[in-house]
Amino acid sequence: MNRLSMMEHVHLAGDEEEDMYSGFNDYSATLDTEDLQHDESFQKAVLRTSHGRRPPPTGKFPGMQAGRLATAARGRNAMPSSMGRQITGAVPADGAARPMTAVRAAGYTSAGNRGAGFDPMNIGAKGPAPPLEPKPEDSPEEKIKQLEKNVNQLIEESCFANSRGDLVLALEKAKEAGRKERILVRQRETQSMGDTINLDLTYSVLFNLANQYSSNEMYTEALNTYQVIVKNRMFSNAGRLKVNMGNIYFKQKNYPKAIKYYRMALDQVPNTHKEMRTKIMQNIGIVFTKMGQYNDAITSFEHIMSESPNFKTGFNLILCYFALGDREKMRRGFQKLLTVDLKIDDEEKYLAQTDEKQNNLVLEVIKNDALRKIERERKYEAERCLKTAVKIISPAVESTFSEGYDSCIEQVKNSQYVDLSHDLEIDKAIMFLKEKDFQQAIETLKSFEKKDSKVASTAATNLSFLYFLESDLQQADKYAELAMAADRYNPAALVNKGNVYYQRRDYEKAREMFKEAISNDSSCVEALYNLGLSNKRLSRLEEALDSFYKLHAIMRNSPQVLYQIADIYDQMEDTAQATEWFLQLIGVVPSDASVLARMGELYDAEGDKSQAFQYYYDSYRYFPSNIPVIEWLGAYYIDSQFCEKAVHYFERAAIVQPNQVKWQLMIASCHRRSGNYQQALETYKQIHRKFPDNVECLKFLVRLCTDLGLKDAQEYATKLKKAEKAKELKEQRATSGTRRSGSGRDRDGSAGRKGQRTNSGRTRGTLPDGDDDSFTGGQKDVDASYSDPLGPQMERPKTAAQRRNPHDDEFGDEELGDDLLPE
Numbered sequence: 015m016n017r018l019s020m021m022e023h024v025h026l027a028g029d030e031e032e033d034m035y036s037g038f039n040d041y042s043a044t045l046d047t048e049d050l051q052h053d054e055s056f057q058k059a060v061l062r063t064s065h066g067r068r069p070p071p072t073g074k075f076p077g078m079q080a081g082r083l084a085t086a087a088r089g090r091n092a093m094p095s096s097m098g099r100q101i102t103g104a105v106p107a108d109g110a111a112r113p114m115t116a117v118r119a120a121g122y123t124s125a126g127n128r129g130a131g132f133d134p135m136n137i138g139a140k141g142p143a144p145p146l147e148p149k150p151e152d153s154p155e156e157k158i159k160q161l162e163k164n165v166n167q168l169i170e171e172s173c174f175a176n177s178r179g180d181l182v183l184a185l186e187k188a189k190e191a192g193r194k195e196r197i198l199v200r201q202r203e204t205q206s207m208g209d210t211i212n213l214d215l216t217y218s219v220l221f222n223l224a225n226q227y228s229s230n231e232m233y234t235e236a237l238n239t240y241q242v243i244v245k246n247r248m249f250s251n252a253g254r255l256k257v258n259m260g261n262i263y264f265k266q267k268n269y270p271k272a273i274k275y276y277r278m279a280l281d282q283v284p285n286t287h288k289e290m291r292t293k294i295m296q297n298i299g300i301v302f303t304k305m306g307q308y309n310d311a312i313t314s315f316e317h318i319m320s321e322s323p324n325f326k327t328g329f330n331l332i333l334c335y336f337a338l339g340d341r342e343k344m345r346r347g348f349q350k351l352l353t354v355d356l357k358i359d360d361e362e363k364y365l366a367q368t369d370e371k372q373n374n375l376v377l378e379v380i381k382n383d384a385l386r387k388i389e390r391e392r393k394y395e396a397e398r399c400l401k402t403a404v405k406i407i408s409p410a411v412e413s414t415f416s417e418g419y420d421s422c423i424e425q426v427k428n429s430q431y432v433d434l435s436h437d438l439e440i441d442k443a444i445m446f447l448k449e450k451d452f453q454q455a456i457e458t459l460k461s462f463e464k465k466d467s468k469v470a471s472t473a474a475t476n477l478s479f480l481y482f483l484e485s486d487l488q489q490a491d492k493y494a495e496l497a498m499a500a501d502r503y504n505p506a507a508l509v510n511k512g513n514v515y516y517q518r519r520d521y522e523k524a525r526e527m528f529k530e531a532i533s534n535d536s537s538c539v540e541a542l543y544n545l546g547l548s549n550k551r552l553s554r555l556e557e558a559l560d561s562f563y564k565l566h567a568i569m570r571n572s573p574q575v576l577y578q579i580a581d582i583y584d585q586m587e588d589t590a591q592a593t594e595w596f597l598q599l600i601g602v603v604p605s606d607a608s609v610l611a612r613m614g615e616l617y618d619a620e621g622d623k624s625q626a627f628q629y630y631y632d633s634y635r636y637f638p639s640n641i642p643v644i645e646w647l648g649a650y651y652i653d654s655q656f657c658e659k660a661v662h663y664f665e666r667a668a669i670v671q672p673n674q675v676k677w678q679l680m681i682a683s684c685h686r687r688s689g690n691y692q693q694a695l696e697t698y699k700q701i702h703r704k705f706p707d708n709v710e711c712l713k714f715l716v717r718l719c720t721d722l723g724l725k726d727a728q729e730y731a732t733k734l735k736k737a738e739k740a741k742e743l744k745e746q747r748a749t750s751g752t753r754r755s756g757s758g759r760d761r762d763g764s765a766g767r768k769g770q771r772t773n774s775g776r777t778r779g780t781l782p783d784g785d786d787d788s789f790t791g792g793q794k795d796v797d798a799s800y801s802d803p804l805g806p807q808m809e810r811p812k813t814a815a816q817r818r819n820p821h822d823d824e825f826g827d828e829e830l831g832d833d834l835l836p837e
Contacts, residue, residue: 154201154205157201158198158201158202158205161194161197161198161201162198162212162215164194165191165194165195165198165215165219166215166218168187168188168190168191168194169187169188169191169218169219169222171187172184172185172187172188172191172222172226173222175187176225176226176229181226181229181230182230184226184229185226185227185229185230185232188219188222188223188225188226189223191219191222191223192219192220192223195215195216195219198212198215199211199216213248213249217243217249217252220239220242220243221243221255223239224236224239224240224243224255224258225258227239228258228261228262233262233265233266236262237259237262240255240256240258240259240262241259243255244256244259251282253278253279253282254279254282254283254290255279256275256276256278256279256282257275257276257279257294257297259275260272260273260274260275260276260279260297261297263275264297264301267304269301269304269305272297272301273298273301273302276294276297276298276301277298279294280294280295280298288321288322289322292318292321292322295314295317295318296314296315296318296326296327296330298314299311299312299314299315299318299327299330300330302314303330303333303334308334308337308338309338311330311334312331312334312335312338315327315328315330315331315334316331319331319350323350323353323354323355324354325351325354325395325396325399325400326395326399328347328350328351328354328399329351329399329402329403331347331350332344332347332348332351332403332406332407333406335347336406336407336410339410341410341411344407344410344411345411348403348404348407348422348425349425351399351400351403352400352425352426352429352430352431353429354396356389356392356393356396357392358389358392358393396431397431397434397437400426400431400434401434401437401438401441403422404419404422404423404426404438404441405441405445407422408421408422415445415449416442416454419438419442419445422438423435423438423439423442426438436462436469439458439461439462440459440462440469440472440473440476442458443455443458443459443473443476444476446458447480452480452484455476455480456477456480459473459474459476459477459480460473460477461473462474468500468501470496470497470500471497471500471501471504471507472497474493474494474496474497474500474507475493475494475497475504475506475507475510477489477493478490478491478492478493478494478497478507478510478511478514479510481493482510482513482514482517487514487517487518490510490513490514491511491514493510494507494510494511494514495511497510498511503534504534505531505532505534505535505538505541506531506538506540508527508528508530508531508534508541509527509528509531509538509540509541509544511527512524512525512526512527512528512531512541512544512548513544515527516544516547516548516551521548521551521552522548522552524544524548525545525548525549525552528541528542528544528545528548529541529545532545537568539565539568539569542561542564542565542568543561543562543565543574543575543578545561546558546559546561546562546565546578547578549561550578550582555582555585555586558578558582559579559582559583562575562578562579562582563579566579571602573599573602573603573606576595576598576599576602577599577609579595580592580595580596580598580599583595584616589616589619589620592616593613593616593617596609596612596613596616597613600613605636606636607632607633607634607636607637607640607643608633608637608640610629610630610632610633610636611629611630611633611640611642611643613629614626614627614628614629614630614633614643614646617629618646623650627647627650630643630646630647630650631647634647634663638666639666639670641667641670641671644663644664644666644667644670645663645667647660647663648660648663648664648667648680651663652684652687657684657685657687657688658684658688660680660684661681661684661685664677664680664681664684665677665681667680668681675701675704675705675708675710675711678697678700678701678704678705679701679710679711679714681697682694682697682698682701682714685697686714686718691718691721691722694714694718695715695718695719695722698711698714698715698718699715702715702730706733706737707737707740707741708737709734709737709738709741712730712733712734712737713734715730716730716731716734
C-alpha cells in the first residue's frame with residue numbers, strides 16, 4: 015500500500031509534456047449518434063413527432079437492425095422515406111443499386127463500387143482481352159534484323175581490336191562482318207526485299223575492311239576495297255575516300271599517284287569544308303617535298319599559310335626555302351611562323367588569384383584536364399618547330415652561325431614567344447659545344463648569371479658540367495653551388511655537385527647529394543646510377559644493388575646497369591647470380607670482348623675449362639689484342655699438350671708487346687716442348703740478338719747447344735756468367751723499396767681478377783726454367799673498360815672498336831653521368 019501511495023505522487027518526465035495531437039478525439043457526448051438507437055429518452059421523443067409515425071424502412075442492408083438511422087452517404091444505411099420507397103443511393107438485397115436519376119442517362123450511378131460498373135457495351139460478359147500474339151522468331155524480318163545486329167557488332171569488335179593494337183584480330187572480324195553482310199543481302203533478295211537494302215551498313219562494312227587491310231599493310235587489298243566504295247554512285251560523299259587511297263600510295267612511295275588522288279579528293283570537297291581542304295593541300299605539299307619539287311610545295315604551303323596558318327606548315331615552308339637557298343624568304347617565313355596564333359588561353363587563367371575555395375578547386379581540376387593537355391601539346395609543338403627552325407636557318411641567313419642565331423633570337427624577343435628566347439640562348443651554347451667551341455659556349459652561358467633564377471640555374475648547371483669535363487673541379491664546384499642557390503630543387507645541379515664530391519673521393523657527401531637529387535626527381539636516372547656507384551665505393555653492396563635494381567626497372571636493357579648488377583653479385587661471391595646477369599648482358603651486347611672474357615673467368619674459377627675456353631676464344635675473336643686473354647688461351651693449349659697451337663697466341667702477344675721478352679721466350683719454349691729443337695735454337699738466338707743481357711735466354715742457349723753438341727756452348731756460357739754478374743751488381747745497387755716484388759713471377763691467369771685466381775689452374779713450373787712465368791706489371795684487368803672514367807659518370811661497356819682506339823672521347827652523347835641539356 016505504501017508503495018502504491020508513493021507511486022501515485024510520482025510523475026514521469028513525459029507525462030507533463032504537451033501532446034501536439036491531444037484534443038482531436040475529445041467531443042461532446044450529446045453529439046454521439048452511434049448509441050441513439052438504444053437511448054430510451056430519445057426514442058420516446060422521436061415517437062411523438064411525425065417522423066416516428068412513418069412506416070418502417072425497407073431499403074436496409076440485410077442483417078441490419080430496424081430503426082437505425084441511415085444516410086445517403088456511400089457505405090451507410092439510408093434513412094427511410096416517408097412514402098416507404100427505396101431511398102436514393104440505398105443498396106437493396108439483390109445488390110443492384112438504385113440509380114441517381116439525374117445522371118442515369120450518362121451512365122453514372124451513386125452506387126460506386128458497390129454495384130456493377132458502367133458497361134454499356136456488355137464487354138464484361140466476354141471476359142478479359144486475350145494477350146497479344148508474339149511474332150514468330152523464325153520470321154524472315156526477324157532473321158534479317160538479327161543479321162544486321164550481328165554485322166554491326168562485328169564492326170564494333172573489329173574497331174576495338176584495332177585500337178588495342180591487335181591488327182590480325184581486327185582484320186578477321188572485318189572479314190567476318192563482310193561475309194555476314196553478303197548473306198544479309200542475299201536473304202533480302204530472296205524475300206523480295208531488295209529495295210530495303212541498308213546502304214549505310216554496306217558502306218560501314220567495306221570502309222572498315224579497307225581500313226583494316228591498310229593497318230595490316232595489305233595495300234593492294236585496301237586499294238581494291240576503296241575502289242569498290244568509290245565507284246558505287248549510291249554512296250554519297252564516297253569521293254573523299256580518295257584521300258585514304260592517296261595516303262596508301264604515299265606509304266608505297268608512289269608519289270605521282272598519291273598527288274593524283276589527293277587532287278581528285280580536293281576537287282570533291284566543297285569550299286565550305288576549309289579544314290579538310292587545308293589538310294589535303296598540306297599532304298600535296300609534303301609529297302612535292304618528297305619528290306624534290308620545292309617550288310610546287312612552296313605554292314601549296316604558302317596558300318595554307320594565307321588561309322589557315324599553323325606551325326607544321328610554316329616549318330615545312332621554311333625547309334623548302336632552305337632547300338632552295340633563298341635567304342630573304344627564310345627570314346620572311348620565320349617571321350610568319352612567329353605570328354601563328356596557338357589559340358590557347360593565358361597561363362594566368364590557371365593561377366589562383368582569389369581566396370575562394372570553390373574557384374581554387376575548379377582551377378585544380380582544369381589544370382590537368384584533357385583540354386589542358388591539348389594546350390600543352392600545342393605549345394610544345396610550337397616551341398619544337400621554332401627551335402628547330404632557328405637551328406636550321408641560323409647558318410644560312412647570316413654570314414656566321416652566331417650572327418644568324420642572334421638575329422633569330424632578336425625576332426623571337428619581339429614576338430609573342432618572348433619566353434622562348436632564353437631557351438634559344440641555352441641551345442646556342444649547346445650548339446657551340448657540338449662544334450667543339452668550348453670558350454664560346456662558356457661565354458654564352460656566363461651571360462645568364464644575372465638573369466632570372468630559372469635561366470641562371472640552367473646556365474650554371476651547364477657551366478658546371480663543362481668545367482667538370484675539363485677536370486677543373488674548383489670551377490665545377492663553384493657553378494654547381496650557384497645552380498643550387500638559384501634553384502635548390504634542380505636535380506641536375508645536385509648531380510653535378512655530387513660528381514665533384516665523387517671525384518674528390520668524398521663518397522659519403524656525394525651519396526647525400528645523389529639521394530637529395532632523387533628525392534626531388536625520382537626519375538633522375540643519373541642520380542640513381544651514381545648513387546649506386548657511391549654505395550659500391552663505400553662497400554654498401556646491398557644498397558648499391560637496390561639502386562641498380564630500381565634503375566633496371568626504368569632502363570630494362572641498359573648494358574651499364576646490367577654490368578653493375580652482375581659485378582656486384584660477383585663481389586658478393588654469388589657466382590650463380592653473377593653468371594645469370596652476365597649472360598643477360600651478353601644478350602644485349604654480344605660482341606663485347608670484355609664481358610665475354612669475364613664470363614670465361616667465372617667458368618674458369620668454377621673449373622669448367624671447356625666453357626671458359628669458349629668464352630675466352632669468343633673474346634679473342636672480337637678483340638685479338640687483349641693480352642690477358644691471349645695469355646690464358648696460350649696456357650690452355652700448353653696444358654692440353656697442344657704447344658704448336660699455343661705458338662700462334664704467343665706470337666700475337668709478341669706483336670702487341672714487341673719489347674717484352676716474355677712472349678719470345680714462351681714461343682721458343684713451345685718449339686722446344688714440341689721437339690722442334692732447331693727452331694727453338696733459332697728463336698733463342700733471335701732473342702739473344704735483341705735482348706743480349708737476358709739471363710734466361712742465355713741459359714737455354716747453353717743447354718741447347720750442349721745437348722746438340724755445338725761449339726757455341728762455351729761462348730754462350732761465358733756470356734751467361736757476365737750477364738749474371740751484371741744482374742747481381744744491379745740488384746745490389748737497387749733498394750728494396752724500388753724493387754717490384756714479384757715482377758715477372760706471379761701469373762694472373764684470371765685476367766687481372768683481383769689477383770686471386772690463376773688463369774689455367776696450373777701450378778707454377780709447368781714450363782721448365784721459368785719459361786711459364788707470366789708478368790703482371792703494367793697490365794690492365796679485363797674489366798678495366800668498365801672502371802669509372804671520371805668517377806661519377808655512368809659506367810658503360812665499350813665496344814671492341816672503342817677499345818682498339820684508346821684516344822676516343824670518353825664523353826660521348828650516350829654518357830649519362832651528368833646533365834648537359836637544360837631541364
